[in-house]
Amino acid sequence: MEIVIGAAPRIGQPGKRMVPKTAYVEAQVLNMRAPRRRRENLDGGQPDRRHPKANADPAAGRVLLLMVPEGYHIPQDLDSGNYRVFLRVVPKKK
Numbered sequence: 001m002e003i004v005i006g007a008a009p010r011i012g013q014p015g016k017r018m019v020p021k022t023a024y025v026e027a028q029v030l031n032m033r034a035p036r037r038r039r040e041n042l043d044g045g046q047p048d049r050r051h052p053k054a055n056a057d058p059a060a061g062r063v064l065l066l067m068v069p070e071g072y073h074i075p076q077d078l079d080s081g082n083y084r085v086f087l088r089v090v091p092k093k094k
Contacts, residue, residue: 024088025073031065 035057057063064087068074075083 025068027066027068030067033063035061
């Protein structure tokens with residue numbers, strides 16, 4: 001019999017990647033800001049460094065910075081533009 005208290009886990013292959021059971025991923029909002037200003041509103045004669053073909057942000061839009069604790073639920077190529085993302089906001093229970 002071997003009794004070990006406080007031992008580190010054994011070294012070996014990492015565990016299998018968990019497959020999400022639902023299509024929902026919980027995230028925490030880290031920051032929210034207004035959209036980028038349109039090109040014609042630039043002041044001070046500063047050059048516009050954005051790509052000329054970049055789409056302008058909607059004036060009523062908001063930019064969210066999200067943190068997903070279980071990042072393995074997010075597809076690796078999410079920034080490719082091949083996905084649609086839906087956001088559902090639910091208040092925390094008190």
